[in-house]
Amino acid sequence: MANSNFIDHVKIYLRSGNGGPGSVHFRREKHVPKGGPDGGNGGRGGHIIVKGNQQLWTLLHLRYKKHLIARNGQPGEGGRRSGANGEDVIIEVPLGTAVKNAETDAFITEITEEGQEAIIAKGGLGGLGNENFKTATQQTPRYAQPGEPGVEMQVILELKLLADVGLVGFPNAGKSTLLSVVSAAKPEIADYPFTTLVPNLGVVAYRDYKSFVMADIPGIIEGASEGKGLGLRFLRHIERNAILLFLVPADARDIAMEYKILLKELEKYNPELLDKKRLLAISKSDLLDEELEAALTNELPEQVKWVFISSITGKGMQSLKDFIWEALNE
Incomplete structure (x- = not known):
């Protein structure tokens, strides 16, 4: 597990940029020896x-990025020139990523669409320059606003796979x-429990060039919801699936009980x-007469x-796809 390329949970320290001070x-x-105030505003800190x-x-590309710090806004200048905004830091994440505050566990945002953006740490506003404080009674203000400080926080990025169908079953089902x-x-397949250590996604072709996405979730064992086995770590990936496809082998002692x-x-x-x-x-219905x-x-x-299927002989596969497609389009 430690060497897996599938990373679905990372914790990162963030600091947005401070706003630049006003001028x-x-x-x-030469011909205007006593011109008025013309100090520009400070730039916004980076989001x-x-x-x-x-x-x-996967969140693998963020595994070793423990600190992300945006740039500060630049100070305002004379001649009513505003300072440049600090450069934003953009964190690209897979669809299905939720962001939470690491200290309070409060939900911040969730990314589910291509190109969707959300600010999770706003940059501080730039301070106003002294030009903004000129009044009828105060013609030469000699002060300006400092920029607002940025936001400092730790967040948890948590991936929940987006799939139409999630496979649910005991190991070796x-x-x-x-x-x-x-x-x-091409998931790893072998005849022993917990061969699947990470979720796998596959696109299933259906009739008339249609398709749906299926996710193979690591096997659940009794007590998974209490943290036994691998179940607790991966149960959250089932939350995003529109349909849950339960797999119970034909040689199980009691199919209804399993x-x-x-x-x-769940x-x-x-x-x-x-x-x-x-x-x-x-x-494994090829075992049955x-x-x-x-x-x-x-x-x-x-x-x-329900439907009897066999991955070896292909028995029931089309019926299974039909059931899934009907359920997806009800």
């Missing part, structure tokens, strides 16, 4: 901005194999997950649409 200046020319980039799928069969994704346990873990983590559309796929399949049908949960 105290008087017009002095720190997050921006969506759909070419990114066949999620990675399914993703590798229906898409061009489905119930998975539902229970509910403990976030009860709102139960409001999402759900489908159940019984994987018609008689066994008929017997299992009577034991399946009634409150969810």
Whole structure:
């Protein structure tokens, strides 16, 4: 895990730029020995901005950027010349990134669209020059405003994958194999628990050149919502999926019970997950003959649409895609 290129959680110290001070200046020319005040305003301090980039799928590029500091605004000058604004710092993030205050855990913003921008630390305003303080009774003000200080804070950037369908199941349920069969994704596959250590995304081709995105989430175990196994770290990626596709293998001891346990873990983590559309796929169905399949049908949960599939033989794959597409477009 330590060497993985999939980084979905980073903490960064930010400091936006200070505003530049206003200028105290008087017009002095050869034929205007006593010109009035003409001190310009200070420039605005640089903002720190997050921006969506759909070419990114991880926060790896921010892993070692522990400090991001924007430039200060420049001081105002005589002749009513304003100082230059400080240069903004733009942090490009993958779609699905949420920003929170690291100290208070308060939500700041969320990036879900390509090119979307949000200021997370505003630069300080520049101070007004002495030209702005001239009055009928005060013709020669000898003061100007200092610039406002920038914002200093620590933030947490947290990525939640944007996918249409999220695969939910225990380790070895066949999620990675399914993703590798229906898409061009190449997740690591082996016959032992927790082969998948990071979420994988795949684009699934459908009829008439349509497609949808499927995410293989690392396997949930009973107790994942309390932090056991890998589940807690990756359960948040399920929050963004429109449909949850539960995978339970045909050789499970009790398919309905496994489905119930998975539902229970999701509910403990976030009860709102139960409001999402759900489908159940019984994987590894090439192990079943018609008689066994008929017997299992009577034991399946009634409150969810189900389909028998096999990633090895291709059984039920088109039906599964049809179910998913119908659910996405209801």
